[in-house]
Amino acid sequence: MSNADLILPLLVAVPILMATAPIALGLRFDRTGWSVTALTTTGLLAATAYLASAVYSEGMVTHELGGWPREFGIQLVADEFSTLIALLVIATATAVLAYMRVGGPRGNTFYAGYLLLTGGLLGLSLTGDVFNMFVFLEIVGLATYALIASGDGPESAVSALKYLILGTVGASLYLIGVGFIFMATGTLNMQVLSEIMPEVLAQGGQNLVLMQAAFAFIFVGFALKVAQWPLHTWQPDAYQHAPDGVTPVIAALVSTAYAYALGRLMYTVFGPEFLTSTPYLTEIVVTVGCLSVLAGSTLAVIQTDVKRMFAYSSVAQFGLVVAAFGLVTETALIGAIIHLIGHAVMKAGLFAAAGVIAVSYGARTVNEYAGLADNRPFVAGGTALLLIALIGIPPSAGFIGKWYIAVGSVQAEMWPVAVVILLSTMLTLAYSARLLEKMYFTPATPVESPHPSAPVATDGGHEGEDGDDAHGSEHSDESAGDVGASAFTDAGRIGRGNPEAVSLGMLTLVIVAAIVAVLLGFAGGELYDLLDPFATEVFNE
Amino acid sequence: MIELLASRYAYALMFVLMGVGMYMMIANQNLVKKLIGVNLFQTAIFLFFVAVAYVEGGSAPIVPTEGAPGAMASPLPHVIVLTAIVVGIALTAVGLALIVRIHSEYGTLREDTLREVRADE
Numbered sequence: 104m105s106n107a108d109l110i111l112p113l114l115v116a117v118p119i120l121m122a123t124a125p126i127a128l129g130l131r132f133d134r135t136g137w138s139v140t141a142l143t144t145t146g147l148l149a150a151t152a153y154l155a156s157a158v159y160s161e162g163m164v165t166h167e168l169g170g171w172p173r174e175f176g177i178q179l180v181a182d183e184f185s186t187l188i189a190l191l192v193i194a195t196a197t198a199v200l201a202y203m204r205v206g207g208p209r210g211n212t213f214y215a216g217y218l219l220l221t222g223g224l225l226g227l228s229l230t231g232d233v234f235n236m237f238v239f240l241e242i243v244g245l246a247t248y249a250l251i252a253s254g255d256g257p258e259s260a261v262s263a264l265k266y267l268i269l270g271t272v273g274a275s276l277y278l279i280g281v282g283f284i285f286m287a288t289g290t291l292n293m294q295v296l297s298e299i300m301p302e303v304l305a306q307g308g309q310n311l312v313l314m315q316a317a318f319a320f321i322f323v324g325f326a327l328k329v330a331q332w333p334l335h336t337w338q339p340d341a342y343q344h345a346p347d348g349v350t351p352v353i354a355a356l357v358s359t360a361y362a363y364a365l366g367r368l369m370y371t372v373f374g375p376e377f378l379t380s381t382p383y384l385t386e387i388v389v390t391v392g393c394l395s396v397l398a399g400s401t402l403a404v405i406q407t408d409v410k411r412m413f414a415y416s417s418v419a420q421f422g423l424v425v426a427a428f429g430l431v432t433e434t435a436l437i438g439a440i441i442h443l444i445g446h447a448v449m450k451a452g453l454f455a456a457a458g459v460i461a462v463s464y465g466a467r468t469v470n471e472y473a474g475l476a477d478n479r480p481f482v483a484g485g486t487a488l489l490l491i492a493l494i495g496i497p498p499s500a501g502f503i504g505k506w507y508i509a510v511g512s513v514q515a516e517m518w519p520v521a522v523v524i525l526l527s528t529m530l531t532l533a534y535s536a537r538l539l540e541k542m543y544f545t546p547a548t549p550v551e552s553p554h555p556s557a558p559v560a561t562d563g564g565h566e567g568e569d570g571d572d573a574h575g576s577e578h579s580d581e582s583a584g585d586v587g588a589s590a591f592t593d594a595g596r597i598g599r600g601n602p603e604a605v606s607l608g609m610l611t612l613v614i615v616a617a618i619v620a621v622l623l624g625f626a627g628g629e630l631y632d633l634l635d636p637f638a639t640e641v642f643n644e
Numbered sequence: 645m646i647e648l649l650a651s652r653y654a655y656a657l658m659f660v661l662m663g664v665g666m667y668m669m670i671a672n673q674n675l676v677k678k679l680i681g682v683n684l685f686q687t688a689i690f691l692f693f694v695a696v697a698y699v700e701g702g703s704a705p706i707v708p709t710e711g712a713p714g715a716m717a718s719p720l721p722h723v724i725v726l727t728a729i730v731v732g733i734a735l736t737a738v739g740l741a742l743i744v745r746i747h748s749e750y751g752t753l754r755e756d757t758l759r760e761v762r763a764d765e
Binding site: 252285 | 666669675678679682685686689692693696720721724727728731734735738739742743745746749750758762
């Protein structure tokens with residue numbers, strides 16, 4: 104135990120303080136952002152790993168900020184659940200930097216936003232205070248809007264504004280819920296609230312009604328933030344128009360952290376007894392989740408843009424998580440947490456792969472992926488593995504999450520959920536198979552991509568980048584000139600896109616994500632054991 | 645019902661304001677006015693928190709060094725509102741910056757025109 108609790112405030116404060124460093128250093132030096140960010144996140148990763156070893160060996164670690172007791176002050180809590188999410192956040196944030204080194208976006212202000220996002224996400228996962236959670240929700244939100252808007256195209260600003268307006272409404276609805284909780288109980292600390300809840304339930308009357316209203320507001324607010332159908336409309340635009348380097352982080356972490364927050368509120372603050380005793384509550388939560396699964400998967404099947412397709416697939420996967428939260432069984436809760444983590448790894452890999460393919464092969468739509476396996480075997484292999492994991496073929500991260508959720512739904516005797524999981528697997532197969540078929544079995548067409556591989560960088564300056572534009576147009580001239588035979592070079596490869604723009608780091612990220620997604624498939628039992636103390640405590644209070 | 649409204653008018657007013665903000669946000673075609681709608685929506689929530697903290701006959705929550713403080717308004721919601729206001733300002737700033745960029749890219753602030761311009765591209 105010793106001093107592990109001192110790490111907690113540092114995990115939140117260090118990235119937020121360091122966010123000013125790239126800007127301050129930028130006054131004197133160019134391009135310090137990446138190095139500062141890499142140093143900070145690596146340090147934080149080590150600190151989080153140390154914290155995790157303390158939490159998983161000795162149980163919960165808490166820290167009261169400024170020494171104020173938890174009734175008045177803000178408490179930071181690292182238990183089995185929050186530590187796992189914090190670990191996921193910081194590991195992904197560090198890993199995606201390997202993509203950003205060359206893949207961009209660049210600029211010191213961008214990295215300031217990136218560190219702010221990391222700090223916000225860590226705070227969101229570690230906070231033990233419902234109002235403090237609102238503040239972190241907004242910090243994460245603000246950083247996300249800024250990162251999405253750092254894209255080159257004009258569309259990115261429009262989608263960021265759309266996200267800003269809807270995201271703010273979601274957070275505000277959550278704030279109303281916090282107001283009702285405060286009215287009913289007079290406290291904001293999650294642990295104190297979880298101790299008070301049985302009393303409120305036993306008393307009934309006015310305070311219980313307030314808590315029910317609070318839950319309604321909080322659930323709708325989070326349904327907006329997590330992107331549940333039909334409140335998901337901001338999400339495909341945001342994911343599609345964000346810069347290729349940013350989408351993996353946002354898709355993997357932001358909605359995951361929001362879903363974590365929802366799970367934390369449902370199980371620690373409101374508690375399973377409240378969830379099951381309130382009429383229609385679990386039914387509504389499960390229905391929202393299931394509808395998202397079906398609508399999200401169906402919409403994903405009909406998309407032509409690959410990033411948009413993955414975005415709709417996220418709507419579906421988070422639908423599964425929300426439905427699992429609504430089942431209120433131990434197995435389903437653990438399944439939801441495992442699925443959150445598995446989904447984050449798979450989506451980080453898939454969006455990074457989409458970015459790599461867009462740069463190196465000039466392909467952004469499903470049809471343009473034709474012949475990818477022949478021309479870019481490594482990234483195609485990584486994408487294929489990740490897609491197979493997403494479908495849920497064992498052993499993979501996608502399988503264990505779905506498996507535990509399905510077992511949970513059987514335990515809860517909610518048969519429709521088990522059916523929805525099966526259907527979602529079929530639909531996931533439908534859109535993944537489309538992509539796999541294009542990559543492996545459709546010969547490449549010599550038609551030049553309508554999306555030339557524009558450099559993603561904003562501030563220029565990287566070696567080889569100045570030549571990018573010339574490079575791209577050279578290629579298009581070549582293949583436009585003699586579309587017939589010579590567009591295929593000797594080995595039947597097509598000269599399009601810009602393979603040199605892909606660094607080893609970008610490719611490694613895709614491959615590592617694919618390997619982790621498969622390895623997680625073997626780690627189902629270990630993850631279950633890690634999370635079991637948390638679930639047992641929640642259900643046997 | 646009327647008695648309830650007379651004694652709890654602050655809450656009723658808050659929901660009316662929230663509705664006005666939400667309506668502005670949805671129905672107004674001008675992006676800046678949409679953002680003002682979001683602000684109104686948030687401000688209504690701040691007022692709600694202030695109303696929650698009100699104590700009949702209570703004074704401002706400043707504790708004297710000696711003597712009993714007597715009835716006081718609850719200070720915690722005030723702190724919350726202060727923090728939330730800061731968050732709200734940051735949001736407005738980011739939102740306005742995005743609107744400035746949209747205006748310089750598309751030359752319009754109206755959502756319907758924006759939709760037409762984007763459809764043409």
